[in-house]
Amino acid sequence: MGNMRSNWILGFVLASFWFSSHSFLLSNDYYEKSCPSALAVIRSEMNVAVAKEARMAASILRLHFHDCFVQGCDASVLLDDTPTFRGEKTANANKNSIRGFEVIDGIKEKLESDCPGVVSCADILTVAARDAVILDGGPYWDVPLGRKDSRSASLDEANSNIPTPNSTLLNLLGKFLLQGLSATDMVALSGAHTIGQARCTSFRDRIYKGVEGAESDNVYLSELKGICPQTGGDNNLSPLDYVSPVLFDNAYYRNIINGQGLLNSDQELNMYGSITSEVVQKYAEDPLAFWQQFSDSMVKMGNIVNPLTFITGEVRKNCHLVNE
Structure with a gap:
């Protein structure tokens, strides 16, 4: 256990240096002259998308998260499979989970009309995720821009790096570190689960295998079992935050304290005596503290970039395909 902890600490230090030392490659005013309409177009298209389907805010936020955990925030998650290329969409954590590609496509199409070949898909996705949070009543933060789109993807990294719904606390910590x-x-980024929904397959084990905390509220548990039977109904959906599923607030943390986290990975954050339980308690009591840290952590996650992408990357014309 001691060696494992030492390895995590070393990995955290190295990763922090690697990513933070290259955040200078991004800037808040990157498109001020080259495409001044960029942020307004993204906001307008996100308004339309979320008005049409409230769930889309959470979907775009999740898409951004799944992108950044593989090769950094480089839009690799958007790439389609081709006869000669394998993307990330069929990874276990992405299959039947990530969605909203058509929204990013619509934004890209409009920006290609306004500013051809200027705004990267990676930047579109990052800004769209910020706007998704705002549209559900959450905080604003400035988004550093200037990412390039990767010409590669990694199915292996997508399968190994992205946390799963049944993750343990130690597993979660390792993947974030x-x-x-x-x-x-x-803990702050997990608060994104204050909006959105999860498929039955993501929480079935939690409600039927007696995971600690899952039976603290028999009424809630009965409702979940009605949505998610032991067999069948794999695609049935339940809100990640049943109290306020389309409002970006701190109810998610209060749910966890009450043993009502939908996913095992949610409830694990409040494991007794863990290094995360005090943070959960803090955010349950102080929504402004949650908003501030969520904003800071989203910028930090959005700044995960592979510096090689600025040399080998590109601005895709079509977010699904590398340029010819």
């Missing part, structure tokens, strides 16, 4: 994100970042 690998990205240079602290335990506090992890």
